[in-house]
Structure formats: structure tokens, C-alpha cells
Amino acid sequence: MTQLSSDDVRHIAHLARIGMDAEDSERYQKDLSSVLAYFEKLEELRTEDVAPLLHSTGLQDVFRQDVARSADSAERTQILANVPDTKEGYIKVKSVL
Amino acid sequence: MIRELHQQLVDGSTTALRLTEKYFAAIKEKDAEIGAFLTLMEESAFAQAERVDQKIKKGEFVDLLAGIPCAIKDVLCVQGVRTTAASRVLDNYIAPYDATVIARLKAADAVMVGKTNTDEFAMGSSTENSAYQVTHNPHDPARVAGGSSGGSAAAVAAGEAVWALGSDTGGSVRQPSSFCGTVGLKPTYGRVSRYGLIAMASSLDQIGTLSHSAEDAAIILSRIAGHDPKDATSAPSGDKRYEDYLTGDLRGKVIGVPKEYVAEGLDARIKEKFYAAVEKFKNAGAIVKEISLPHMEYALATYYIIMPSEVSSNMARYDGIRYGMRSDDRADEEGSVYDVYCDTRRYGLGAEVKRRVMLGTYTLSAGYYDAYYRTAQKVRTLLRKDFEAALRDVHLIFSPTAPEVAFPIGAKTNDPLTMYLSDIYTITANLVGVPALSFPIGTVEENGKQLPVGGQLMGKWFDEEGLLNAAHTFEHAQ
Numbered sequence: 001m002t003q004l005s006s007d008d009v010r011h012i013a014h015l016a017r018i019g020m021d022a023e024d025s026e027r028y029q030k031d032l033s034s035v036l037a038y039f040e041k042l043e044e045l046r047t048e049d050v051a052p053l054l055h056s057t058g059l060q061d062v063f064r065q066d067v068a069r070s071a072d073s074a075e076r077t078q079i080l081a082n083v084p085d086t087k088e089g090y091i092k093v094k095s096v097l
Numbered sequence: 098m099i100r101e102l103h104q105q106l107v108d109g110s111t112t113a114l115r116l117t118e119k120y121f122a123a124i125k126e127k128d129a130e131i132g133a134f135l136t137l138m139e140e141s142a143f144a145q146a147e148r149v150d151q152k153i154k155k156g157e158f159v160d161l162l163a164g165i166p167c168a169i170k171d172v173l174c175v176q177g178v179r180t181t182a183a184s185r186v187l188d189n190y191i192a193p194y195d196a197t198v199i200a201r202l203k204a205a206d207a208v209m210v211g212k213t214n215t216d217e218f219a220m221g222s223s224t225e226n227s228a229y230q231v232t233h234n235p236h237d238p239a240r241v242a243g244g245s246s247g248g249s250a251a252a253v254a255a256g257e258a259v260w261a262l263g264s265d266t267g268g269s270v271r272q273p274s275s276f277c278g279t280v281g282l283k284p285t286y287g288r289v290s291r292y293g294l295i296a297m298a299s300s301l302d303q304i305g306t307l308s309h310s311a312e313d314a315a316i317i318l319s320r321i322a323g324h325d326p327k328d329a330t331s332a333p334s335g336d337k338r339y340e341d342y343l344t345g346d347l348r349g350k351v352i353g354v355p356k357e358y359v360a361e362g363l364d365a366r367i368k369e370k371f372y373a374a375v376e377k378f379k380n381a382g383a384i385v386k387e388i389s390l391p392h393m394e395y396a397l398a399t400y401y402i403i404m405p406s407e408v409s410s411n412m413a414r415y416d417g418i419r420y421g422m423r424s425d426d427r428a429d430e431e432g433s434v435y436d437v438y439c440d441t442r443r444y445g446l447g448a449e450v451k452r453r454v455m456l457g458t459y460t461l462s463a464g465y466y467d468a469y470y471r472t473a474q475k476v477r478t479l480l481r482k483d484f485e486a487a488l489r490d491v492h493l494i495f496s497p498t499a500p501e502v503a504f505p506i507g508a509k510t511n512d513p514l515t516m517y518l519s520d521i522y523t524i525t526a527n528l529v530g531v532p533a534l535s536f537p538i539g540t541v542e543e544n545g546k547q548l549p550v551g552g553q554l555m556g557k558w559f560d561e562e563g564l565l566n567a568a569h570t571f572e573h574a575q
Contacts, residue, residue: 009455016409016458017416017435018451019443028455031513035456038514041398042472045479052474053481055330056286056300056530057558062329078177078193084423093418094425094434 002036004029098259098309099316103161106153113146113153113164117208120166124210124257130238132230133252135171136179137211142166145208152206161316163206168258170249171212172219173304174293175199182295183227184217186421186445196293197328198262198304198321205320210258213248217447219264219297220408221245222272222519225510226449233506234276237546240503243273243519249307250277260308260317266297267400268499268523270305271535275498275551278537280568282306282314285559286530287332289318290325298407299330301400301527311536311568315339318561334559342562343569348382350567353491357393358522363500370539370550371497374571378495381574383567388491390483393525395476400524401517402460402473409457412450417441452513481529488531488557493567496522498535498551502543522553532561536568 004012009028013020020028054060071079076089085092105111121139128134149164169175172182174192176199181187195203202209216226224232224247232247234240235255242251246263250273253261263270265283274281283305291302306317319339325331354375359368379385416438417423424440425432446454460469487494499519509516526533538552556563 004459008459012455012459012462015462016454017413017438017442018446018454019436019439028452031452032456032459034514035401036459039398039402039469042395042402042476045392045395045476047472047475047479050475050478052471053477054474056477056481056528057332059287059330059332064326064329075193078191082190082193082420084417084421091419094432094437096434 002033002040004033004036099161099165099313102165102259103163106149106164107159113149113208114143116164117142117146117166117210120210120258123255127255128257130233131235131251131255131257132232133213133248133255133257134168134211135181135183135214135229135248138178138209142208142210145206149206149208160205160320162202162320164208165259166208166210167202168211168213168249168252168261169199169209170215170246170261170263172215172264172295173199173262174295175209175212178212180212180295181229182218183215183229184446184450185228186415186441188422190421194293197290197325199293201321213246213252213261215248216245217450218295218412219245219266219269220449220453222268222516223509224248224273225506226447228447231506234503236278236548237503240505240548241276243276243503245269246307247273250274250279250281253277253279253307253309260306260313263305263307264294264297265303265305265527266301267404267527268520270307271523271533271551271553272499272519274307274535276503276549278540278549279307279309280311280314280537281535282318282561282565283526283533284318284322284561285332285532286527287330288322288334288532288559288561290323290328290331292325292327296411298404299411300407301404303527310572311534311565312340312343314534315343315565332559337562339562339565343566345566345570345573346382347378347567347570349384350493351384351386351491352378352493352495352567353386353388353487354495355388355390355393355487357390358496362518362521363497364502366541367497367500367502367550370541371552374538374552375495377571377574381570386491388487388494390487390525392476392479392483396480396525396528397517397521399473399476399480400520400528402469403477403528405453405457406461406470407457408453409461412446412454415442415445417445421445449513477528480525484529484531492556492563494555496553498522498553502541502548502550526555531555531558532564534564534568536571
């Protein structure tokens with residue numbers, strides 16, 4: 001059975017950018033391990049020669065022009081109104097590095 | 098019901114304004130107990146109703162949906178209206194644009210009364226998992242409405258809206274329809290544009306309808322379906338009037354009953370209602386035969402790999418930067434943007450959402466992708482082949498919608514795996530992309546309450562009219 005360690009959980013939380021405390025970590029360890037154990041069901045099947053399904057109705061190769069569209073000031077105001085912190089019309093964030 | 102109301106509007110026996118007043122009165126009377134709505138759109142609804150009445154007065158053409166009050170699941174963007182996905186992280190989000198389905202409803206002059214409750218980001222099967230409130234089943238308020246489109250199903254069942262839009266990733270339109278006694282349609286993957294639908298699992302998500310009859314579902318689908326350049330996965334499809342295909346004739350149609358769906362785990366009372374419905378289909382002239390979908394037992398594990406994987410990718414956008422909540426435990430000058438991401442997601446997202454993001458992050462991570470996601474996509478091919486084979490011999494596949502009736506509030510909240518089993522019959526249609534519909538086939542009595550039971554029809558890719566006509570014929574058969 002797949003049993004996740006607390007280090008595994010910490011690593012996943014880092015990849016997922018989810019902050020957690022020790023209690024959360026313990027709960028995820030238990031919950032995720034039990035769901036992963038359920039996935040072992042699929043090991044009963046032979047899938048070596050099966051192609052993965054990439055689109056359920058078989059649609060493929062849909063292209064469009066990648067053209068920038070400018071927003072008018074009303075649209076810009078609506079979009080910026082949803083930003084948690086702005087400065088002079090820009091999105092304000094903490095240092096990235 | 099839509100056609101009758103439309104007739105009354107056109108012949109002057111009622112007005113859109115009176116209709117809208119009536120539905121808001123019902124919301125005010127009942128919704129404190131039901132909890133179907135998160136946001137009401139009273140002002141815009143009455144303004145829209147007035148416009149429709151003006152048009153009718155002037156003798157202008159109005160669409161079948163014009164002036165008819167409807168409800169919108171709060172995962173669809175309506176410009177200028179709060180759109181939360183029932184999550185704290187979007188508590189103050191005002192959508193700056195309309196989803197394509199919303200733009201189409203506006204073009205049809207539909208009256209939107211409000212945004213309905215859902216499990217957070219549509220992740221759940223009971224609408225208990227909303228950051229705001231639990232939705233109660235109108236047939237028995239001690240029970241869940243089902244989910245995740247539980248607010249939409251309850252609003253329609255309680256008479257707070259004539260019909261509603263929902264979204265269906267693994268049964269989220271059909272299972273609440275089964276629990277609340279409504280007709281719930283999940284169209285073929287790509288039939289309806291997903292532009293403006295807050296994404297959960299993009300290869301499975303599809304917008305669906307909740308209504309009182311198959312004819313209503315057909316009328317709504319005709320208005321929201323069709324190709325949209327803004328959704329690259331939307332299917333090229335002609336303008337079809339689905340309501341024109343409701344012939345009420347099922348003679349000679351072959352309906353398959355998959356033996357895997359009526360096996361262990363199914364409530365005996367539902368089984369009885371299901372076989373009574375099979376007889377009714379036979380009496381209407383359909384030919385019923387047993388079929389097999391041999392990989393059915395692998396569907397749930399497949400779904401619970403693919404769905405969280407895609408969820409983990411889609412939820413990455415809730416990082417506290419461009420919209421929604423931003424949370425930061427540190428003082429202004431301390432820490433980096435990394436801490437903002439972690440704190441925002443820790444406090445902004447609920448337990449089930451985080452569980453799925455964690456699971457999906459793991460199944461997509463280096464070294465595990467092949468074992469989980471790629472294997473699941475292969476099993477998905479096997480499931481699709483099962484459906485291709487079955488649908489060569491039969492026109493439609495009939496099963497119960499859910500293995501149970503609406504369960505008591507709180508009964509399953511502590512065990513995610515038991516909750517997941519509620520979707521056992523519905524997830525496969527999403528995995529393989531076929532259209533599926535839940536419709537009422539009876540009720541069972543429990544503690545003096547009549548609890549609805551739903552039957553599910555699945556059909557060939559893009560054969561929504563086949564499903565709708567079968568359910569329509571069933572509704573009118575003896």
C-alpha cells in the first residue's frame with residue numbers, strides 16, 4: 001500500500017503552494033494515503049498497449065491567431081477593481097526572489 | 098412549463114414583471130430554510146422583466162426564454178455580479194465579463210434572479226461543502242439537495258426559479274436532479290461553451306440544465322449550445338432546435354441496461370423503481386436488453402485520478418495576486434511572494450479543495466505521472482471503447498442516476514471516499530464525453546417524506562435529442 005511520509009506531504013504542499021501546520025499535515029497523510037490505496041485497483045488491468053485518451057470526442061488541432069486585444073478604460077477599471085493591491089494602475093506584489 | 102409560461106406572457110394573461118415578482122416572493126418566503134441562493138439579482142431581474150413586457154406590448158417577437166425567471170450556479174461569470182464559486186478565495190470577486198452561456202441568455206431576454214449555492218468550486222456531492230451555507234432539500238429540509246449544483250436543483254424544486262443552469266464534472270447536474278426531482282441534462286463534452294465557467298477539471302466539465310421537464314431542458318439547450326471561438330474545446334455544431342425532436346415516439350428504440358449498474362450497493366427501493374421504469378419504457382414501445390460495460394468497476398478510481406490532477410492545475414490561478422482574496426501572515430516588508438501564495442491558499446481554499454489540489458499535485462509530480470495520470474487516461478480509452486461497443490447495439494443506456502436517495506445532512510462529511518461513491522453511476526459519462534440526463538422515475542417514502550428517485554439515460558456523442566425525446570416520452574406515457 002502507498003503510504004505517504006510526512007516529508008512527502010511537505011514536498012507536495014510546497015509544490016502546490018499550500019501553507020499548513022503539523023495537524024493539517026497529519027490529516028493529509030492519512031487522507032491521501034487511503035485514496036492512493038484505492039487507485040491500486042487500476043493495477044489489475046493490462047494497459048501497456050492502450051493509447052491514452054486525449055480528448056473525449058476526438059476534437060484536435062484547434063488553432064486561433066494569438067492577437068493582443070486592448071481593453072478600454074471601463075474594462076480596465078473592472079479588472080483592476082478585483083486586484084487585492086494596486087499602485088498607480090499596476091498590480092502590487094511582494095518581492096519574487 | 099416554459100412553453101406554458103411563454104404562452105401566458107404572449108397572450109397577456111400574465112406579465113414578466115408579475116412572474117418575476119412571484120418568484121422573488123417565493124425566494125423570500127422559502128430561501129431562509131432552503132439556502133439555494135448566494136446572491137440575488139433583484140434590480141437587474143426587474144429591469145429585464147420590464148424590457149420584455151415593453152417588447153410584448155409593442156408586438157415584437159420574444160424568445161421562449163424571454164421573461165422567464167431562471168437561476169445561475171455561482172460558477173458562471175455574470176458581468177458586474179459577485180461570482181464566488183462558493184469559495185472564500187473569491188468572496189469579493191465581481192466578474193468583469195459574461196460567460197458565453199450568460200451572453201446567450203441575455204440575448205434571449207431571460208430573467209436571471211440570482212446565483213445559486215454549490216460545493217466550493219463544484220467539488221462535492223451534497224452542497225454541504227460551500228464556504229457560505231448548506232443547501233437543504235425542498236422535499237425534506239433535513240436532507241441534502243445533492244451536489245454540486247444543489248442550489249440550482251433546490252431552487253427549481255422549491256419553485257424559486259423556473260429553471261437553472263448548473264455544471265457537471267462527474268454528476269453535479271444529474272445527482273442533485275435525482276435528489277430533488279428535477280430533470281438534469283449534461284450535454285456532450287464540448288456541446289456548450291465553457292468560456293466563463295470557473296474551471297474545475299477541464300476535460301470533464303460541461304455546463305448543464307436543471308428544469309421541470311425534458312421539453313424545458315430541450316428549449317434551454319437550443320439557446321446555450323453551439324460552437325464558440327472563445328472555447329477551443331467547444332464542438333462545431335449546427336443550430337439545432339432540440340424541442341423539435343420531441344416526437345413522443347419511442348417505438349423500435351433499443352435501450353440497454355448495463356448489468357454492472359444494477360449490482361451491489363444499490364438501494365433496493367431504487368432498484369424497484371428502476372425496473373418499474375424499464376417496464377414503462379417497454380410499454381411505450383422501446384426494446385430493452387441487458388448490456389455490459391466491463392470496465393465500469395474501474396471508472397471511479399480513474400475519475401479520482403484525472404479530476405484532481407486537472408483540479409490541481411486549474412486551481413493554481415488562486416494565488417492572491419490578480420483577483421480574489423490575498424492573505425499574508427507577515428508584516429509588509431517581510432517575506433516574499435511565495436509566502437503570499439501559501440497563506441492565500443491555506444486560508445482561502447476549503448478542506449476538500451485543498452485535499453484535491455494536494456492529490457492532483459502528487460499524481461502529476463515527477464516520477465508519478467505515468468503511474469497515475471497516464472494510466473488513468475489509458476483506462477479512459479478502455480471505457481470509451483466499452484461505450485462505443487454498447488452504443489453500436491443500443492440507442493440509449495438506462496440506469497439509476499444515484500445508488501441512493503437524498504441522504505441526511507452531515508451523514509457523509511467525515512469520509513471523502515463514501516461521499517465519492519455517490520457519483521458512481523454518473524462519472525463515466527464525463528470520462529467518455531457522452532450526453533447524459535437524469536429524470537424523475539418515482540419517489541420512495543421515508544419518515545413520512547416523499548424522496549425523489551432519478552433515472553439516468555446516456556446516449557451517443559451529440560445525440561442529446563435522443564435522450565430528451567426518451568425522457569419526454571416517459572413523462573407523458575401511462
